[in-house]
Amino acid sequence: MTFKIKKLLIGAIALTLTAQPIAFSVDDIPVQNIHAYALYDRDADLFIDTMNASTPMGIASISKLMTAKLVMDDLKNGTIALTDQVPISSNAQSQDGDGMRLRAGESVTLDDLFHGMLICSSNDAAVALSEYAGGSESTFVNRMNSEAKSLGLASAHFVNPCGLTEYDENHDTKPDQNNMSLMDINRLADQLLTNYPELTKITSIEHWQYEAKGLDKKNTNQLLWLYDEVDGLKTGYTVYAGYCQIVSATLCELQVDNGPFQSIYGAAPLSTVDDSRHIFASVLGAINKTNRNNTLKAIINHAKSDMRVYPITDSQIPLYTDTSRNFSIVPTENISLFLPKDAEISFQLMIDPIWQTTSLIAENTNVGKVIFYNDQAVYTEVPLTIRMLAPDTAVLGDD
Known part of the structure; x- marks a missing residue:
């Protein structure tokens, strides 16, 4: 130091x-088969280490974080409620993915849809929520883009609320897709958890039972089983975007180094120094789940063992x-x-x-x-x- x-x-x-990412060199983070990664310190609003984090790229189901924010905003404003019965449209039913196996004509509580979207990344639930909160999916998508602009997320662009790849009539990938830079994803996630910290009570659930259909859904975030410190946040995968994920974690009992502080003041801090840290570890464009998980584990392990808290x-x-x-x-x-x-x-x-x-x-x-x-x-x-x-x-x- x-x-x-x-x-x-x-x-x-x-x-x-x-102000920009500090970008320290971390030799043991596997970067060969990913497009971007970032380590973000929420407490200091500081990107500690990044690769390609300012480049817009496909984000798959990480798109659902913006859907979640708008739904949470509407819940806070009282325009919708968790107990509301949400009608399921044929459009919601038609979404790819196993999801919640929703069927047109039925009604599902908003609370169940919200859990399904965040825990098992249900695409049908995300579309059903968008139609209910926005009046239509297209109106809701316009809200997503407007909200991104108001939050200063310049790289963000949404074409649907769930993150699925858009195809044309010939089944070719459209040029217009959900895209965002990893830095803006981290900023969105920080806004979401700052305004609604209770969200981690949902994203940290390892198994969720949707009793109406007898489904036992496992959380798509495999790092919940590997780290007690992890409490969410969102995974994603499409062929277009690759394997993506942003992980929220609270690291505790970190090493505190008072050396720099004593160089200024000639004394140790008088105030108690918090030895915990709220971080995001994130990856875009990994080639497979194993590579995505290994990269995230390397970032978290680096933060736990190789970093210090400096008052x-x-x-x-x-x-x-x-x-x-x-x-x-x-x-x-x-x-x-x-x-x-x-x-x-x-x-x-x-x-x-x-x-x-x-x-x-x-x-x-x-x-x-x-x-x-x-x-x-x-x-x-x-x-x-x-x-x-x-x-x-x-x-x-x-x-």
Whole structure:
């Protein structure tokens, strides 16, 4: 670990670096038979390692995450309810895949359809939900694309709510398919779980019984059986997209390294450092299930064994103190980074000069930010604020 300490910078000085995937080299992740992969730290909103993650490509049933979001939005708004009886159309029945074996003319509870879509990746359930929530499948697909635009998912494009490949009358693959970059998939999944964390109560179910038809459906996410930390999220496969998956996991009892923090402050953090981390591991275009699972396992194992939690700011400890005017400059929140043990971290303070040009120093005034980065990209930015000192208070970090 290298930690470079930069001197205090005065004025509006901008780094030329921009936020982007850090892309550390991980030698043991099998990349020969996949199109893209990513390791994403939800807590820091940081892509730690990626390959081809910004390239739009087929996503198969991962499309159902957007379908799930819109359904959850409608449930929250009260326009639909889990107890609603959803009529099944011939269009829903006609969808490929084993699914829930829905038949036109019957009615199924929305709750059952939602479970079937997320646990056993039922295409008929996804279409039935789209028709009920949207009025028609095409109207719902328009909502999917509008929602993607509003969320800033520039690579996202949907032509159906389930992710099946679209074919023309000659059974040739149409050029227009469900596509998205892996980075945007991770952002969508993060939005979904941030707004609806209860969703993992469904996606973590290993076996689900659809009693109305005597079906015992196994979750398509095989990593649920391999890692206690995994709680979802979504698999997918079509010939067009290959084998795809995004996995949600909460890693606990990770190793914490206070070395970089002590290099700044000369002391350990005063606040308790959380040794858990919420991550996504994701793959697109794997050649088969085994290759998909092996890649995901390698990403998760790397995160568990080769990475460290590095506290970098503590709102109780100032980064600058002016004893003559009785105030300090502190980060607004406690932040840690989840990075490989050999990562480089540098920082710079970007301070608004207003605190030097006026005698009016007020508590909680925003005075700039501290930026943490390496030589390729910015890790994160933390706002800085004024904190007034009690008289005769000794403070770590005195200037």
